[in-house]
Amino acid sequence: MSESIRSMCKSLKLAYVSEIYENIPFDNPVQYLEALFKEEFRLREKAKVQRLIKNAKFLDSKNLSNYEWNERIRFPTHIDKEGLTSLDFIQQKQNVVLIGSPGTGNYRKFLFMERY
Template sequence: MSNLIREKCKSLRLAYVADIYEQIPFENPEQYISALLQQELEHREVAKGERLIKKAKFMNEKELKDYRWSEHIRLPPQLDRESLESLYFIDKKENLILTGAPGTG
């Protein structure tokens, strides 16, 4: 890509267009522009998610599959491990708060 095009993309704040414009198949001008802008939006969303996670300064990433279940874990009567791991509460738009003594992670 010429430096002129790269500079124009930079001026327009189209950060990803300069990198992806050659990868978009061209069928007609409308399809091309639509696909190019869609890719720009998708790249921005990914970058935004990564930026927000970084800004949150999470100490480290944790996943339920790595969780150490023990007999000391107590759940409400209406909830068991399998239903917790199924993440059903997300579909119901419910919150889940896990608490523990200091130092438990």
């Protein structure tokens, strides 16, 4: 790609076009531009997600497999630890609210709410 085209892509904020234009199959001009711009949008969205995760400054990745379960954790009567870890509440279209001391990561109560 010529330096002038690269410069124009930069001015138009087409960050990925200069990197991907050769990888897009060319059948006709309309198909080429559509495929090129779709890939630009896809890569922008991917970069946006990575940027938002980085800006969120999450301390650690947490999951239920290394969660410290203890006797102070209370569940609603219709579910237990296994019910929570099975993630069946997702298929039942329920939300989970974890309540506990702010900043400690110690959730003492799980609430399930129907989604409307």
